[in-house]
Amino acid sequence: IQAxxxxLIRRLRDERGMSILFISHDLGVIAEIADRIAVMFRGxxxxxxxxxxxFNNPQHPYTKGLLACRPHLDRDFRRLPTVADFMDVDEDGDGGEIRITERDLSAEALGELVGRGRGRLLHPQPALESLGxxxxxxxxxxxxxxAEPLxxxxxxxxxxxxxxxxxxxxxxEVKAVDGISFDVYSGQTLGLVGESGCGKTTTGLALLRLIDITGGRVHFDDQDVTRIPASRLRALRGQMQIILQDPYSSLNPRMTVEAMLTExxxxxxxxxxRRDRRDRAARLLEEVGMEADHLRRYPHEFSGGQRQRVSVARALAVQSVSALDVSVQAQVLNLLKDLQEEHGLTYIFISHDLSVVKFMSDMMAVMLDGKIVEQGPSEAIYRTPREDxxxxxxxxxxxxxxxxxxxxQHERREARSRRHAN
Known part of the structure; x- marks a missing residue:
């Protein structure tokens, strides 16, 4: 849909000679549509x-960080660089002056940075062979x-x-999800990807029994989710939690962070x-890169990245272990990977952004019209996709x-010449 x-925007611009001010945090989109670019930091x-x-020769360290921290399909990073890897920011508390110091990040240091963490965790050989x-x-x-699937x-x-x-x-009837099957092993990440309306979000809701299931079976940790009575679902959801992509919509604006976590x-x-839960909530915030002082704040007092971290903390709050610009996205994705390694978490990562899904996922399932049309290791699917x-x-x-x-840019110049000729 985005493409x-x-x-459409390019065609209207070229045919009508329109001027466009395109505001976005997605540098890939900016590269596709802009003639000139202005990069903003702190106003x-x-x-x-x-x-x-x-894009060819960025001068400011913030620009260098933005360009580096976006996931790419042709890179096999274990960890994403962030803006903080490229610069230090000192803020004068009195006058509000901001001092930026560029970090000397060599190619070797960058290579070491993105190579940290575990590699992909693939299905057992027989399961891979069954997928072809x-x-x-x-x-x-x-x-x-x-090993048995979780x-x-x-x-x-x-x-x-x-x-x-x-x-x-x-x-x-609308067949939102139409007979799909897959396995996820403990500590693994499965990426569900597809265009809008393909059924991936409905799949996620069905796995948690947040919507009614028409047919099929879902087994989680030897429990038949489809047959568990409603009275036992609460205990199950203590082991299965959802982190929504839009943190502002998923957080209650009338509740403080402390109230949301302790609830x-x-x-x-x-x-x-109450005191023990508050202490746990404070530790959770620190674990996701925030401060205990944030407990008494409301969602509107945070940035988008901070709200996403609160969403992650809330998902972890019930564990016994207890939409974003690219720089914040990189921090959140790295955080999810760190938490997975530390706590042995298992993820189903649902997105339409194939580059993000490939970075996050060990295995990938591609959905179209409610069906899984391709399934396998994420790197293999990118290298040699089997389906059109x-x-x-x-x-x-x-x-x-x-x-x-x-x-x-060449296409843009040709379109401008044709318009002037007419």
């Missing part, structure tokens, strides 16, 4: 120039052949009735009284390479 919208423009010049990957599935460690989904269906007429009789603990009977639909998804990812930027 189609960008094509000031710190760098400006042609999009080719800025009999040869090299890409880099990664294989899970023990005797989550097993078989023939999952979620249908919605279509009703019509005065009596609202059912005349058909979740109280519901699941975690902690010995997967290939189109990969091609639709914004391309911020200099070659593509120059191609777009």
């Amino acid at each position: 189609q919208i960008l094509d 000031r423009i710190v760098e400006r120039g042609s999009v080719t010049g800025v 990957y009999t040869e090299d599935p890409g880099p990664g460690d294989l899970i023990d052949q005797d 989550l097993t989904v078989r023939d999952l269906k979620v249908y919605y009735p279509i009703k019509s007429g005065f009596l609202r009789r059912q005349v058909g 979740a603990m109280a519901i699941h009977k975690i902690g010995d009284g 639909y997967t290939r189109r998804l990969i091609e639709a990812v914004p391309d911020d390479t200099i070659a593509n930027i120059e191609r777009r």
